Amino acid sequence: MKKKVVLKDIAKEVGVSIATVSYVLSNGKDGRIGKEVTAKIKKVAKELDYQPNLIAKSLKSGKTNTIGLIVTDLSNPFYAHIARIIEDEVTQLGYTLMVSSSDEKAEKSWNLIKFLMHRQVDGFIIVPTAESEDQIEHLKEKKIPFVLIDRYFPEIPSHHVVVDNYTSAYKVVENLIQTGNTKIGILTQGNSLSHMKERTRGAIAAMEKHHLTINPTWLKEINFDSVEEDIAKGIEDLLTGDDPVTAIFFASNSLAIPGIKKVNHLGLKVPTDITIASFDQGEAFDLYYSPITYVHQPLSDLGKEAVHILTTEIASPGSGYQQVNLNAKMVVKESSRKDLIF
Amino acid sequence: MKKKVVLKDIAKEVGVSIATVSYVLSNGKDGRIGKEVTAKIKKVAKELDYQPNLIAKSLKSGKTNTIGLIVTDLSNPFYAHIARIIEDEVTQLGYTLMVSSSDEKAEKSWNLIKFLMHRQVDGFIIVPTAESEDQIEHLKEKKIPFVLIDRYFPEIPSHHVVVDNYTSAYKVVENLIQTGNTKIGILTQGNSLSHMKERTRGAIAAMEKHHLTINPTWLKEINFDSVEEDIAKGIEDLLTGDDPVTAIFFASNSLAIPGIKKVNHLGLKVPTDITIASFDQGEAFDLYYSPITYVHQPLSDLGKEAVHILTTEIASPGSGYQQVNLNAKMVVKESSRKDLIF
DNA sequence: CTTTATTATTAAAACGATTAAACCTATATT
DNA sequence: AATATAGGTTTAATCGTTTTAATAATAAAG
Structure with a gap:
């Protein structure tokens, strides 16, 4: 059983430090490292088929590039369709989507939110269930970016995207x-x-x-x-x-x-x-x-808007709530x- | 902006080492730590609302408790339904699902697989597209557990669950x-x-x-x-x-x-x-x-079987391929x- | 009153990456 | 010749957790 190839392996093979390898492989542009060394590192990385460990990167950076989507029921074509649109949108931005269904149960929704928070998702898109106000408040307290879709709580200021x-x-x-x-x-x-x-x-x-x-x-x-x-x-x-x-x-x-x-x-x-x-x-x-x-x-506008608002919030938090009302036909x-x- | 509460914060508050806190909070049963200390750590953890960082845990353990599901199109009710069943099943087992759509394109599927591998998913459930044999071989080479559903490649031995x-x-x-x-x-x-x-x-x-x-x-x-x-x-x-x-x-x-x-x-x-x-x-x-x-x-049997086979493979790799043919009605x-x- | 066993706790390494700062070495400047 | 500058590379800390092995403290045994 071959072990996974990590930076250390490349460093050893080339005869440089881990830092050097990291610089070459992540800040390719930066050009701080000598030409021959750069070339050799890239060559060896390819030979060994190096694949970065995004978990390690996430731990360091505090960003997981992961978004949690909570719908009420993924098997409902309506939500499946929304999920698909959101999936495409976030994938394009380099995020991965974690999808879950709450079945309109506040308790399930609560568990999912906590679970995904532990997983350090960068933000949420949520179809909130009845009686889930506390969950929304909790996210606000913890400063986790989120956008509500399909429904929202008028008494709780938040980002949301719904139809009229x-x-x-x-x-x-x-x-x-x-x-x-x-x-x-x-x-x-x-x-x-x-x-x-x-x-x-x-x-x-x-x-x-x-x-x-x-x-x-x-x-x-x-x-x-x-x-x-x-x-x-x-x-x-x-x-x-x-x-x-x-x-x-x-x-x-x-x-x-x-x-x-x-x-x-x-x-x-x-x-x-x-x-x-x-x-x-x-x-x-x-x-x-x-x-x-x-x-x-x-649905397409709804999904795209939600993703756009969320990613903007992630990039620069706390600049006022976006509340979008879309016209339906x-x-x-x-x-x-x-x-x-x- | 409050920082997240980590083990160190609890350790400092209680006046013990991080290791002690970790023992108490993860190996609750083990009882190696003194009664009063245990109690105090638990109390403080609750007070500070400590939430474990699963990313850090994953880095240490090498397990992410995450499963990648690749279907051809999540907005197709057929696959949405399967996704929902799989979601329920893996959630129950403590896993989180990352869902993506390949649109029947081998290239997209390839990108998704690589991306999710970088994310260190513990395994895959895949609806394979045409011309994606190399991807399947790649997973086998890298010893990543996976189960094919809906279709499979007769010439490539692998786990799969399909109907007759x-x-x-x-x-x-x-x-x-x-x-x-x-x-x-x-x-x-x-x-x-x-x-x-x-x-x-x-x-x-x-x-x-x-x-x-x-x-x-x-x-x-x-x-x-x-x-x-x-x-x-x-x-x-x-x-x-x-x-x-x-x-x-x-x-x-x-x-x-x-x-x-x-x-x-x-x-x-x-x-x-x-x-x-x-x-x-x-x-x-x-x-x-x-x-x-x-x-x-x-679909229910199909999803459940797939999850069961996958999680068994994750738990104890390499004990022969499960190839299930379900009867349809x-x-x-x-x-x-x-x-x-x- | 040592020695040994037992219990409670911790130091430190490890997981795999990033990155600020330090460190050489060689060349350019004065 | 002394010093500054730049280029190239490395050291070491860090992210938050787990876990092995070591240590300190206490009790039991001789």
Whole structure:
């Protein structure tokens, strides 16, 4: 079993000190070392296939060139997509990404943050869970750079990059109203979080603006731990209650997918029996027989902005919080275009 | 700006040596250190909120407790799902995951591997790209533990975990034949890779077994860099050529999604106009008006097996190669059940 | 009252790199 | 000839931890 080649090995082989080798191999430009020695060191380094040990370098420099990304669920295509964009972005800047999923659990998130801090990551990009304010405060106390994405805590000043959830929800619900719906069910999840609050607020604002009376039972909050059941029950309620709705707005893709399944299962036709719109994109939306109207979040911008803010913060800490609100695009398709169908 | 708390700080505060502190904090059980001292060190450590520096630990121990995962594209739900499973598995074992995407490019993959090696990852889980044999050989030479998943190189002995692609493809194509199709188009991608070879071989074997004559133009290889175009053209060819097919087998989900879009676009009805089946699961498959027949890969088993093999190899290297072939499940739905529709 | 065993603690080296400062040596300057 | 300057290289400290081997202190044994 060959040992790893380290600077010492090269130094010994060439007959110089470790420092000299280090200078040649890292500060190539600097030219402080004589020509022949430089050449010989480079030659030997290549021959022995020297590979630098970034752990040692990190210990010395205090920088790991590593970024921790915490999403709620990497297997959710929405977050996977964000992760991929962030990955590309940080890789290009010479960073490596450590990805983890919190499953919307504050405790898991806490563990991940602590673990990655021990690993000395240079910074975090986080999709914060409910009740994780203390974790964010902790990062601030410890002066660890971080950027929140998708959601944030209005009462805690921090960098964040989110979409304009209020306006997007407003527009999409307005679209539902304009196609003739006056009774609209809204499925949400994680209502204590900023993004959901905003989406709900936007949806209701649209209804109020159009002078619709809102029945509180039309708002269904879905529990993270019992999505399937809650959605099945919620949709049945919405459609068979005293005051049935004619349209449903799903406030995220993870609600829409099982939701649409349920609608299929009930044998309802979209958009004739029921009108549908959703937040987030999903490959299933386009393939559906009645393609789903949705709010398309600019994931690429979101990821890039977050990385940019984070790396700037890492490079020069403490120069004011960047708080970015991105515009989302509403994509209107058949699922909410009764006008076109009839 | 408070500095980080290190062992030295605790030592100074308590009035003992660094070594003593280290003993107490890492070998808690060992009890070599006196009771009162132990108690005091623990107390001070808590007070100062000491957090161990895992980088320093890694340098000393030569272990980083870090695993590199290289998939072809994290934004592909198939790989995202695998990544999530692997993440859960390694997290539980105290490892952290570094995830990267190779985009099916050997060069990218090479860079990622080198980069992660410099970072001293303890091992790799890799979805190998075409022409990356040298990278695999390199890892073997350097004695870096790794496990290949999804595909492998038959000529290079190594750990790997894959599904039984041959049998799965055989079965699904046989299903297409049994529902009355004699002319079946096959869309593949990355044909030099083991999994695709096996899927193609299985598909053809099924056709031969049932004495169908196979027209070579029915086999369409899709280029990674021009998926949309190739698929559009391929499907048009298949359906409008001299010898049009009545069924299409998509050899992966990344072919099926754009493929089905194209089928929709052409205004063809599934399964009446055309029968469809695919490899891999996808949330769109179930939601499609004519749910797609597919091969369901046991991703959970695949991920868990890979992690298990890798961590065992890390713990005790060089005890023979584990080569696992998992059975996949065929899920027959309407897209290939003409019998049920008529 | 030595000697030996036992317990508690620490000094120091090591992991693999970086880097400020010191140290030669040879040439240029006065 | 004495001194300054520059070029080339090395010494040694440092990052935060672990761990071997040594030491000091105390108790038990002879």
